[in-house]
Amino acid sequence: MKVSYYPGCSLEGTAKEYGQSFETVARDLGIELHELNGWTCCGASSAHVTNDEMAVSLGVRNLLLANKTRMDLVVPCAACYQRLKAAEKAVNTRKTIEGIPAGFATQGRIRHIVDFIWEECGEQAIREKVRKPLQALSPVCYYGCLVTRPPHITDARDPEDPRAMDDILKSLDANVKNWSYKTDCCGGNLMLTHPELARKLVARLFDMALEAGANCIAVGCPMCHASLDTVQRDITRSDGASYNLPVYYFTELMGLAFGNRAAGGWFNRHLTDAKSLLSRNGLL
Amino acid sequence: MASVTVRETAGAGLYSRKRIEEMSGEKISACFQCEKCSNGCPMVFAMDIQPHRVMHCLQLGLVEEVLNSDTIWVCVSCQTCTTRCPNDIDIAHVVDTLRQLSARRQVKESQKSVAVFHTAFLSSIKRFGRVHEASMVVSYAFQNEGITGVRKQLNLGLEMMRKGKIKLVPSRLWAGKQVKEIFRKAGRKRAQ
Ligand code: SF4
Ligand code: SF4
Numbered sequence: 001m002k003v004s005y006y007p008g009c010s011l012e013g014t015a016k017e018y019g020q021s022f023e024t025v026a027r028d029l030g031i032e033l034h035e036l037n038g039w040t041c042c043g044a045s046s047a048h049v050t051n052d053e054m055a056v057s058l059g060v061r062n063l064l065l066a067n068k069t070r071m072d073l074v075v076p077c078a079a080c081y082q083r084l085k086a087a088e089k090a091v092n093t094r095k096t097i098e099g100i101p102a103g104f105a106t107q108g109r110i111r112h113i114v115d116f117i118w119e120e121c122g123e124q125a126i127r128e129k130v131r132k133p134l135q136a137l138s139p140v141c142y143y144g145c146l147v148t149r150p151p152h153i154t155d156a157r158d159p160e161d162p163r164a165m166d167d168i169l170k171s172l173d174a175n176v177k178n179w180s181y182k183t184d185c186c187g188g189n190l191m192l193t194h195p196e197l198a199r200k201l202v203a204r205l206f207d208m209a210l211e212a213g214a215n216c217i218a219v220g221c222p223m224c225h226a227s228l229d230t231v232q233r234d235i236t237r238s239d240g241a242s243y244n245l246p247v248y249y250f251t252e253l254m255g256l257a258f259g260n261r262a263a264g265g266w267f268n269r270h271l272t273d274a275k276s277l278l279s280r281n282g283l284l
Numbered sequence: 285m286a287s288v289t290v291r292e293t294a295g296a297g298l299y300s301r302k303r304i305e306e307m308s309g310e311k312i313s314a315c316f317q318c319e320k321c322s323n324g325c326p327m328v329f330a331m332d333i334q335p336h337r338v339m340h341c342l343q344l345g346l347v348e349e350v351l352n353s354d355t356i357w358v359c360v361s362c363q364t365c366t367t368r369c370p371n372d373i374d375i376a377h378v379v380d381t382l383r384q385l386s387a388r389r390q391v392k393e394s395q396k397s398v399a400v401f402h403t404a405f406l407s408s409i410k411r412f413g414r415v416h417e418a419s420m421v422v423s424y425a426f427q428n429e430g431i432t433g434v435r436k437q438l439n440l441g442l443e444m445m446r447k448g449k450i451k452l453v454p455s456r457l458w459a460g461k462q463v464k465e466i467f468r469k470a471g472r473k474r475a476q
Binding site (some may be wrong): 009010012013014015016038040041043044045046047048049050051052053054057061082098106137145146149150151159160181184185187188189190192193194199200201229267269271 | 326327329330358360361362363364366367374376380383384387390397398400401402405407409413414415416417418421424428440443444445448449450451454459460462464466467469470
């Protein structure tokens with residue numbers, strides 16, 4: 001299967017390992033990724049708080065490029081996904097937007113990476129690739145706020161309880177824990193401006209993950225990863241202990257389970273120790 | 285929680301409820317104060333006016349109060365309120381509209397950092413077509429707190445560099461011109 005690919009700005013920098021693991025896993029699964037030629041920033045959280053028209057135009061510019069490819073567009077970041085979907089809805093429902101050709105409509109579907117992999121591959125195809133089952137890992141799946149919300153933009157079937165990432169990791173034999181914080185916010189966009197407030201939200205996610213019996217957290221968004229992984233060492237539990245909860249991209253876990261040698265390199269890039277749990281359990 | 289008192293000047297400000305409805309395209313008058321938005325809001329602990337009260341203030345024409353609130357700057361745009369409102373009001377979008385209005389005048393000193401951040405972020409897009417994280421963070425930190433701000437980011441920055449998480453040289457794109465054009469148009473509209 002062939003698909004067009006919008007990596008988004010973080011995958012060029014802080015989330016490099018997400019891009020690398022996705023590309024590796026896609027190859028293993030027979031998915032051909034074609035990076036969208038000339039893609040630009042979707043405007044993220046800053047454009048829509050500044051100017052509605054600009055926010056739509058920044059998204060639409062990429063949709064115009066995607067139309068040329070005649071393929072679906074897969075997006076690995078929750079924020080990019082939501083902004084591109086918002087642009088799609090805006091042009092498909094509003095009559096005129098300056099600078100956008102009249103009658104423009106998106107051709108392919110915009111798809112978030114987690115749903116995309118689950119819908120295209122499914123349990124069977126994923127299971128067939130597994131060399132190292134992940135029984136030792138008990139992750140909670142953290143989807144973040146923007147993959148599913150608001151549903152009139154994202155077209156999420158079950159905005160309060162998405163399941164595709166849980167299903168993918170179960171297919172790797174991970175001991176996935178259920179929790180009700182799948183789509184709660186991590187405060188990512190306050191991380192630089194109000195770090196003390198963002199940390200409160202993140203700490204609650206860690207507390208709830210531990211309460212659910214998890215030994216790690218799986219994510220499918222570079223912003224979520226930055227919030228949970230990068231500042232984890234600065235946050236302590238109420239008893240002063242540190243959380244020590246590795247935060248994995250779900251694609252890293254797929255690559256690991258598929259026995260991919262590159263996996264060790266991905267985990268080296270994390271700021272919260274991601275390797276001890278794996279080596280303790282003979283996974284690395 | 286600061287309480288909002290209805291003063292005689294209510295509705296006499298620059299913007300009325302109707303004006304905010306027009307600008308946001310959201311039917312604020314449909315709100316019947318069920319409080320679902322505030323009950324699900326993760327940031328309510330840091331807000332001076334809870335989301336359902338923001339709606340009530342707007343209905344009463346207390347637009348100035350809302351424009352000067354912390355609420356509009358600590359909202360994380362998580363869309364929980366919008367998803368849950370029984371009257372299909374896109375509350376997060378109303379907050380966006382309020383932020384846009386507030387930014388056009390003067391953002392209150394204590395919330396200045398948020399506006400500075402968005403400016404730094406957008407400048408990076410305008411300049412490179414994509415956000416270049418490293419220079420964006422430095423630019424934000426410097427504009428926000430000067431050299432002290434940059435120093436605060438230094439340790440984390442060095443560690444991330446060691447981990448290979450920092451892209452040092454920004455991409456220069458052929459598409460940059462089109463992005464600049466988008467900014468130019470948006471700037472012109474705002475000036476009107
Ligand atoms: S959820 Fe909607 S109707 Fe209920 S208080 Fe909030 S804005 Fe008003
Ligand atoms: S979008 Fe803002 S107001 Fe709405 S629930 Fe999230 S933080 Fe609260």
